[in-house]
Amino acid sequence: VQPHPAPRRADARPATADVPARRSRRGHGRITLDDVAALAGVTKITVSRFLREPDRVAAPTAARIRDALADTGYVRNKQAELLASGRSRIVAALIPNLAHSIFGETVHALSEGLQTEGFELLLASTAYSLEREEDQLRALLGWAPAAVVVTGRRHSDGARRLLLDAHAAGTPVVEVWDYRRDDAAPFAQIGFDHAKVGREMARHLLDAGHRVLAYVGSPIATDFRARERGAAFVAAARRAGAEVIDTTAAAGDPFDAGRAALAALLGPARRRVAIACANDQVACGALLEALDRHHVVPRDVAVLGFGDYPLGRQLRPALSTVRPPSRAIGEAAAQAVVAALKQDAAPQGRALACTLIARGSTRTEG
Amino acid sequence: VQPHPAPRRADARPATADVPARRSRRGHGRITLDDVAALAGVTKITVSRFLREPDRVAAPTAARIRDALADTGYVRNKQAELLASGRSRIVAALIPNLAHSIFGETVHALSEGLQTEGFELLLASTAYSLEREEDQLRALLGWAPAAVVVTGRRHSDGARRLLLDAHAAGTPVVEVWDYRRDDAAPFAQIGFDHAKVGREMARHLLDAGHRVLAYVGSPIATDFRARERGAAFVAAARRAGAEVIDTTAAAGDPFDAGRAALAALLGPARRRVAIACANDQVACGALLEALDRHHVVPRDVAVLGFGDYPLGRQLRPALSTVRPPSRAIGEAAAQAVVAALKQDAAPQGRALACTLIARGSTRTEG
């Protein structure tokens, strides 16, 4: 641990004409522009200018300011900066779940894309609750963000109102992880059509020759996108004349839920089924349970997941799954937001594609 | 989609004595306190007071203000609020990795603990880079946070300087996920002793009768905590007279890295080994590879992970692992920060315990 000089603070503020010694409502002890300026022998506006446009101050002055900044360990106060400049370089994003989730890559890509353009990402999670979404959205809007990114196209009336107000005030609003061509929503959508994915999942299992199809849905009632996939899966399977079982995974550990779902589906009365799951974790649980029970995969039991988590590739047979364009969504959202802000126009929506990855859990290899 | 009234904005600002019609540097179209106040027929300070202490305005006035707030869809500007009040209710936290990580529970618990006390969490990730930590820390400090939470006790000189300055200015600083009893660091530490965990991991494998021990470390050179566990593991195993192999997992998919590590360790020349891994994903990869190769687990190949990810429980045999107090760290950090801010004192550090969970991958059951 290196010792280091305590932060220097100018004792006397630069005398501002005949203003009485500042009544110091609170100092919080932090270094301000005035402190740096005093040390550099200039006024704060020169330091401020140096911070924004270094080339516009004379070289010797710049050198003194540089020293003063390093000496004091000055950190610019964002609140004051944003309030004064009127334009925030903050993008607020609202995601259902931060920890251990499918949204990780989206957030990462979004963050990178924004950072390279000089924007900061302010993140909050909704825990899949519409009510919480509204609360968090209100909190985020308090930061006066330059743009807003939300997940999905379903919101509470209050949240929708907030988004529409922001939109009306010229703040770009982007909805990610969903896309409906026919949707007349006012916000740009960047994502994919979940109903279409559900149909493709059914089609894949039907094409593999299965005639008994099950969907194991998410235990989260407000995961509208998973529900949409499930509903479309069920409808498509029924249309094709298959026997369809529509179930929901138990709450709690998703692997255990997948195991339990498989156990419930199979028994003396039923020995063959093709299962599509709301996510790969549930699917891995189902697949592991099927293997433990010595069912023949994929002939008797086929399992199809969603999300393309790294684990699925490791099982034997490996898990078939749908890979969502997680990273592309984040990249596209960053691009859309940045472009909209630069051109002062409404952001552009974009449809992205999922990829169905057929592996051993649904298809006999070779 | 319900139609809703466009946000109302008072056309004429309340006449502020003889100030000329505002020169309107920029309007950003957002609703301000003045707009709400004009609609309610009061001045902005009354609205501000209502927002902070509703009981201190007369009932009829309060009702009018309430209506005006709802009508306008007013959202309080955080920048102005924080700047004016001088005390930010923001806690800044710096975590190595947000997506898919062991820190998820810590962040979640921290967030919950702070939220119930009226604080907001501002999160940033370091991607395990000291350089990035310093950058991100500087950015976070720009928000003038009421407290700072960082991961670990290793920082760049610059970051340390920033933390010490904050500390000196009375801002509580907490280091999480590490704890050294002998450490004379100025910051409160909330976590556990990684060296001790490394020794316990070695002890567990030795107690199970193994005499050839391997450590598969993290590919992230700057994951100091994993390195500390590894170094202590190796030292303890050597002290006990065991043959020790100290390796590092390949970068990329951790499951694949675990598989590759096992493949490299075992061959014609060596048929028995007990492997400890930097994390459960690598350990699961190693365990799956051992099973695919028909090694006898745990007699010939034993595998011990770290992290207690849900997947480990699902394998057969299940993965032995160390469960870190992830949630407890987040809770304790929230408590420490809140207590420090309330009492205007330095935050208190705390040692928390890991639990070694012996399952079938290291111990013959029954």
Next chain:
DNA sequence: TTGTAAGCGTTATCAA
């Protein structure tokens, strides 16, 4: 090239 004055939207202080 540098500085002065005003103001961003809110809150603390004090007065009415």
Next chain:
DNA sequence: TTGATAACGCTTACAA
């Protein structure tokens, strides 16, 4: 119970 005024720390606009 309500309001006038002066900050908070910084940036914009304009002057020197």
